[in-house]
Amino acid sequence: MKPSLMRSTPVLLALCAASAFAAPPHEHGVGRLDVAVEHGRVTLLLEMPLDSLVGFEHAPRNAVEREAARAALAKLHDAARLWRVDAAAGCAAPTVEIGAGPIEAGEHGSHEPAHAHDDGHAHDDGDGHADAEASFSFECSAAERAAFVDTGLLESFPRLRTVNVQLATRQGQWKTLLTRPMTRLPLVR
Numbered sequence: 001m002k003p004s005l006m007r008s009t010p011v012l013l014a015l016c017a018a019s020a021f022a023a024p025p026h027e028h029g030v031g032r033l034d035v036a037v038e039h040g041r042v043t044l045l046l047e048m049p050l051d052s053l054v055g056f057e058h059a060p061r062n063a064v065e066r067e068a069a070r071a072a073l074a075k076l077h078d079a080a081r082l083w084r085v086d087a088a089a090g091c092a093a094p095t096v097e098i099g100a101g102p103i104e105a106g107e108h109g110s111h112e113p114a115h116a117h118d119d120g121h122a123h124d125d126g127d128g129h130a131d132a133e134a135s136f137s138f139e140c141s142a143a144e145r146a147a148f149v150d151t152g153l154l155e156s157f158p159r160l161r162t163v164n165v166q167l168a169t170r171q172g173q174w175k176t177l178l179t180r181p182m183t184r185l186p187l188v189r
């Protein structure tokens, strides 16, 4: 076992290096959602390319982009529109946490002193990609009774085409896809 592992390691490393070089860090239009249904809690963790959220992946560079970032973050905070957990589960409004890197920094950028100017330096060097992450944690009186989540996610973010969903419930773990025109994500198999 051990010698064969050692023999295969350089090959694996080479494959990893090759794929890391060739593959983009994310695919625009494709998001990822982890859903966990536990005792007393339903948690949704969403990750999507900033491109799918707001249409660019750098800090806002002008008033139009600042407004786009503000509007996109507001939509991401709007948990009531994004997720409606099956009423049978008795969930309260969720705790929401959002990380959106460059476009959050851009909000502060709007408060820069008037003499600040665009010096033309690109800050998104390298591959220039960035993701947004958001977690929505619902406390529920009967989480195990949640049979579905109704979602406005694809409606809120037209640039998002597909979401790879991974579910973990008392029934086990499985994967599914969220695509248009779906607005209901089953939580049972």
Ligand SMILES: [Zn+2]
Binding pocket: 026, 028, 049, 050, 051, 057, 128, 129, 130
């Ligand atoms: Zn990207």
